Amino acid sequence: MTHDDVPALPTADDFPVLWPVPTRWADNDHYGHVNNVTYYSYFDTAVNAWLIAETGTDIRELPAIGVVAETSCKYLGELTFPDRLQVGLSIERLGTRSIVYALAIFRERGEALDERDKALDLAALGRFVHVYVDAKTRTPVPIPPDILSAAKLLVVPGTK
Amino acid sequence: MTHDDVPALPTADDFPVLWPVPTRWADNDHYGHVNNVTYYSYFDTAVNAWLIAETGTDIRELPAIGVVAETSCKYLGELTFPDRLQVGLSIERLGTRSIVYALAIFRERGEALDERDKALDLAALGRFVHVYVDAKTRTPVPIPPDILSAAKLLVVPGTK
Amino acid sequence: MTHDDVPALPTADDFPVLWPVPTRWADNDHYGHVNNVTYYSYFDTAVNAWLIAETGTDIRELPAIGVVAETSCKYLGELTFPDRLQVGLSIERLGTRSIVYALAIFRERGEALDERDKALDLAALGRFVHVYVDAKTRTPVPIPPDILSAAKLLVVPGTK
Amino acid sequence: MTHDDVPALPTADDFPVLWPVPTRWADNDHYGHVNNVTYYSYFDTAVNAWLIAETGTDIRELPAIGVVAETSCKYLGELTFPDRLQVGLSIERLGTRSIVYALAIFRERGEALDERDKALDLAALGRFVHVYVDAKTRTPVPIPPDILSAAKLLVVPGTK
Numbered sequence: 001m002t003h004d005d006v007p008a009l010p011t012a013d014d015f016p017v018l019w020p021v022p023t024r025w026a027d028n029d030h031y032g033h034v035n036n037v038t039y040y041s042y043f044d045t046a047v048n049a050w051l052i053a054e055t056g057t058d059i060r061e062l063p064a065i066g067v068v069a070e071t072s073c074k075y076l077g078e079l080t081f082p083d084r085l086q087v088g089l090s091i092e093r094l095g096t097r098s099i100v101y102a103l104a105i106f107r108e109r110g111e112a113l114d115e116r117d118k119a120l121d122l123a124a125l126g127r128f129v130h131v132y133v134d135a136k137t138r139t140p141v142p143i144p145p146d147i148l149s150a151a152k153l154l155v156v157p158g159t160k
Numbered sequence: 161m162t163h164d165d166v167p168a169l170p171t172a173d174d175f176p177v178l179w180p181v182p183t184r185w186a187d188n189d190h191y192g193h194v195n196n197v198t199y200y201s202y203f204d205t206a207v208n209a210w211l212i213a214e215t216g217t218d219i220r221e222l223p224a225i226g227v228v229a230e231t232s233c234k235y236l237g238e239l240t241f242p243d244r245l246q247v248g249l250s251i252e253r254l255g256t257r258s259i260v261y262a263l264a265i266f267r268e269r270g271e272a273l274d275e276r277d278k279a280l281d282l283a284a285l286g287r288f289v290h291v292y293v294d295a296k297t298r299t300p301v302p303i304p305p306d307i308l309s310a311a312k313l314l315v316v317p318g319t320k
Numbered sequence: 321m322t323h324d325d326v327p328a329l330p331t332a333d334d335f336p337v338l339w340p341v342p343t344r345w346a347d348n349d350h351y352g353h354v355n356n357v358t359y360y361s362y363f364d365t366a367v368n369a370w371l372i373a374e375t376g377t378d379i380r381e382l383p384a385i386g387v388v389a390e391t392s393c394k395y396l397g398e399l400t401f402p403d404r405l406q407v408g409l410s411i412e413r414l415g416t417r418s419i420v421y422a423l424a425i426f427r428e429r430g431e432a433l434d435e436r437d438k439a440l441d442l443a444a445l446g447r448f449v450h451v452y453v454d455a456k457t458r459t460p461v462p463i464p465p466d467i468l469s470a471a472k473l474l475v476v477p478g479t480k
Numbered sequence: 481m482t483h484d485d486v487p488a489l490p491t492a493d494d495f496p497v498l499w500p501v502p503t504r505w506a507d508n509d510h511y512g513h514v515n516n517v518t519y520y521s522y523f524d525t526a527v528n529a530w531l532i533a534e535t536g537t538d539i540r541e542l543p544a545i546g547v548v549a550e551t552s553c554k555y556l557g558e559l560t561f562p563d564r565l566q567v568g569l570s571i572e573r574l575g576t577r578s579i580v581y582a583l584a585i586f587r588e589r590g591e592a593l594d595e596r597d598k599a600l601d602l603a604a605l606g607r608f609v610h611v612y613v614d615a616k617t618r619t620p621v622p623i624p625p626d627i628l629s630a631a632k633l634l635v636v637p638g639t640k
Binding site: 190191195196197198200201204220225227228229230231232233234235238298 | 510511515516517518520521524540545547548549550551552553554555558618
């Protein structure tokens with residue numbers, strides 16, 4: 001916190017996982033920048049792709065699936081094709097039946113020789129709430145064990 | 161056919177069905193016109209929406225589903241949000257296991273008092289080939305009777 | 321407000337404008353329902369299409385354009401192609417340089433003989449914040465007069 | 481050519497450039513595979529991203545821009561998120577004012593230790609015709625020198 005109690009913006013170090021997402025030509029809209037809607041497809045893709053990779057499971061075939069209950073995004077910087085992005089993944093609340101992700105979109109700047117030196121500009125902050133439901137009845141059920149184990153890796157200490 | 165054997169471009173009258181499709185803000189790309197990719201979503205939507213409406217059936221729940229084997233589009237005019245469009249639907253070949261649609265996209269011009277007076281500018285011509293496969297095994301099967309009855313309404317005499 | 325101080329969910333009557341939006345085939349995702357990302361394209365399209373229609377102006381050519389600073393959505397019901405939707409438009413805060421829209425997505429149910437009798441099921445609630453910036457420098461500027469006049473029609477008394 | 485004069489399907493070696501494109505969650509449609517429309521966004525993105533990378537120029541700011549006159553795709557195999565793809569880029573006709581790209585989509589199979597050993601399954605073949613027009617008047621003009629130099633690298637001997 002700063003003197004004025006304004007929380008500082010997060011950096012890439014605040015996210016346990018960074019998931020790479022390249023932009024597509026059609027992501028740009030009439031104004032020549034990435035359309036606001038498309039940011040959510042970056043979040044959506046990064047969360048699900050990471051869960052599939054980390055669990056080694058096709059999460060869509062589990063008896064319980066995550067349906068999206070709420071999403072939000074603050075747009076902090078313009079993006080444009082052909083930007084390369086990294087989606088920062090973290091979990092701010094890991095419940096019994098739901099997961100609240102705190103997400104970020106970073107734009108890769110310049111061409112670093114060393115991957116770790118790549119400068120990342122914060123472009124957006126988002127939230128994404130998954131509620132687990134029975135794949136057939138769509139009634140709320142506990143988070144499947146595979147997902148829960150993976151999700152624990154994204155929980156950031158100090159959040160609740 | 162004209163004197164030079166160049167086939168004349170079709171008009172709205174050449175299509176048994178016109179299906180309305182409005183554009184969306186995000187359809188426009190960097191150049192401020194509808195992205196070439198999006199034209200196919202107009203075709204895709206019109207064909208399937210019309211089949212669902214005409215058969216009164218959720219075609220996705222039938223034992224045989226139509227998978228897309230081939231598509232093509234010639235772009236004849238620019239489109240831009242908030243254009244309102246009509247997709248012309250016709251069938252140029254109705255086989256036992258596949259359907260070849262000949263499609264067009266017309267842009268509504270001006271604001272006609274009478275719906276039938278609305279001027280329609282041809283913006284694109286397309287083809288869309290559906291092959292019917294078993295919903296589970298994905299092996300080719302005959303076109304389901306419901307789809308076949310509907311499809312006959314779109315066959316244009318003189319094509320084969 | 322109810323006895324428990326839980327705000328009642330809004331109905332179509334709470335929105336000065338309802339803007340029709342049909343779904344598209346590709347809006348459905350792997351789970352057979354409209355993908356969470358796509359709801360934002362309904363908001364985006366409805367707000368901008370209404371502004372263009374109401375002002376009679378191509379708002380993209382004005383010296384000041386609205387860029388999106390923040391969006392959010394609560395998902396209250398499933399949607400699926402070929403649902404027909406109405407986007408409820410209202411403004412909860414009309415500032416000097418920014419507009420906060422309160423939006424809703426309603427699903428048309430059944431086939432009413434009379435358009436006004438059509439049952440509308442609430443499927444989502446959203447917020448959409450436009451900040452006006454100079455089209456070239458992208459620095460904040462006052463809302464253009466054309467937009468301001470139109471926006472006043474969407475302000476709901478009792479909100480601030 | 482085989483005995484029956486059926487042209488053999490191309491392999492990755494037939495394309496001078498392979499451009500990587502990951503799938504996105506929302507690319508999947510109701511049937512749980514990548515929607516036919518989306519294949520064109522892979523083509524669109526690969527062609528333009530490669531041109532921008534190879535020329536080192538923002539091709540959208542050139543006095544002449546490429547507008548799409550015609551596209552087509554044959555679907556040879558199913559794709560599904562989270563597949564990783566490689567778009568094969570080649571040019572079958574390099575004209576004075578237009579370029580005809582012959583494209584392919586390959587699915588990466590398995591996890592090769594060596595990038596070059598990665599198995600690539602052919603999933604689609606496409607064509608994409610760019611016509612160069614003056615960015616303002618939209619009348620046909622010669623291909624800009626920067627684009628022409630890059631394009632020559634994609635011309636496959638033996639095609640015309």
